[in-house]
Amino acid sequence: MSIENQSSNKQRVIFAGTPEFAAISLQALIEQQEALNIELVAVYTQPDRKAGRGQKLTASPVKQLALEHNLPVEQPLTFKKSVEEGQAARETLANYKPDVMIVAAYGLILPVGVLEAPTYGCLNIHASLLPRWRGAAPIHRALLAGDEQTGITIMQMDKGLDTGDMLYKVTYDIAADETTASLHDKMAELGAEAIVTVLKDLSHYQAQAEKQDDSLANYAEKLSKSEGEIDWTQSATHIERQIRGMHPYPGAYTFLVDPEGKSEPKRVKVLSAMPVNASQTTVVETGTVISVGKNAILVACGKESADQEATTLRLTKLQFAGSKPVTAEQVCHGSQLDDGDKFVAAPE
CATH class of the missing domain: 3.10.25.10 (Formyl transferase, C-terminal domain)
Structure with missing residues (x-):
């Protein structure tokens, strides 16, 4: 069913993300709630981390934004059902009765039980043209490899690492003087635009989902100093x-x-x-x-x-x-x- 065609019952959306890249998409969803006929029922993000010279506990950009808009925030350490905390986290998520979960640079592995909890599953905002650059550092790796193009893929998440079916892609031509910093900001904006586009007619994009060609896949491993x-x-x-x-x-x-x-x-x-x-x-x-x-x-x-x-x-x-x-x-x-x-x- 199309989200935009539902006038009476709003789709219940959970957002999961941590860094600034994800916060840009969350901001877009907050601004577009009425137009998309959605309700952001909860925001999931990584636990507060020590940062800066004073090593003070600091909330993630996504948490800070969620609190500014009075959105419920959840920060589980795990979703593993084999441990008590993980089982409790699954139950909490289920209690939100989500229709769809949007994930962007969350940083926590989502097991199959979580991926299948929302009615329409979990959608990932990934900063590459999948199946190229699956993994943690697609923006860095595209530049290091000298790629001429990159982009955003909205993907239906499955149990693999960025292996799910592709719902929507946006292509971006990499400028000759592009840095990771500048490309990150452009990908964050494109990601926000892309997820709004998909949520306008989710059933349409899910019906046209395209499987990835695993033979073309490569991995964007996390960078080391x-x-x-x-x-x-x-x-x-x-x-x-x-x-x-x-x-x-x-x-x-x-x-x-x-x-x-x-x-x-x-x-x-x-x-x-x-x-x-x-x-x-x-x-x-x-x-x-x-x-x-x-x-x-x-x-x-x-x-x-x-x-x-x-x-x-x-x-x-x-x-x-x-x-x-x-x-x-x-x-x-x-x-x-x-x-x-x-x-x-x-x-x-």
């Missing part, structure tokens, strides 16, 4: 994607060698860069600073392929340990870098 370490033997194109894909978290970084050898290499964050179209005019060891200029710091990188010339990366913003971010021009006028200095991997 070590993946931010720059390997200067890689091509400038590869490193530039790494810098964008790691911004703002976990961040791309390298280590600056002390030319006099009096101290250990110092960690430097690389905040933005651009590959140079032309290859190096001078063959130098990868990681070597070719020149420090007002517009960019040129660094020698590896080859795009074995039969091509070495490449060069233009660093435009850096952050030295214990200092604020600085532009190439500020570095040029300072004394942090000189021509011939060397960037290396983590010191052993």
Whole structure:
């Protein structure tokens, strides 16, 4: 039955999510409750976590938004029926008598018993064009892989990891200067628009559900901080994607060698860069600073392929340990870098 065609009884909707990405969709549903003929009966989110320098317990963005709008908030640790707390969480959810559950970056595994509890099941807002980039970090992985397109998939959840039938897709062309931060914000807005579209006529989209081709699937594993370490033997194109894909978290970084050898290499964050179209005019060891200029710091990188010339990366913003971010021009006028200095991997 179409949600928009029900005039007497509103669909009872549970929303489950945790970070800002999910909060954008929750805000859209709050604003569209009347138009969609829905009632948000409960919001599920991760338990409060310690955050900041003071390590104070902090509510998730989704919880903060829910409380602002006087929505009931549930924060179970588990839904496993094998433990008392999980069984109690299932019973609480069932008592809300949900017609549908919307899930966006919730961070808690939903067992089959929970997926089947709502009348129309659970819908997931996933930030990729499934089956590409199933898993925890689809936005990062799309940038790191150099994908030209990504998007949002509204999926009918099943017991697999992002394996459910696809109800609706929205495609987005990735800009050349896109970072994880900017792409996250665009995907969050697209996700909100997409779930509103689906809820306007849920039965229509469920009837046209498309199964995923598992042979085309790949997985977007959660990033580790070590993946931010720059390997200067890689091509400038590869490193530039790494810098964008790691911004703002976990961040791309390298280590600056002390030319006099009096101290250990110092960690430097690389905040933005651009590959140079032309290859190096001078063959130098990868990681070597070719020149420090007002517009960019040129660094020698590896080859795009074995039969091509070495490449060069233009660093435009850096952050030295214990200092604020600085532009190439500020570095040029300072004394942090000189021509011939060397960037290396983590010191052993």
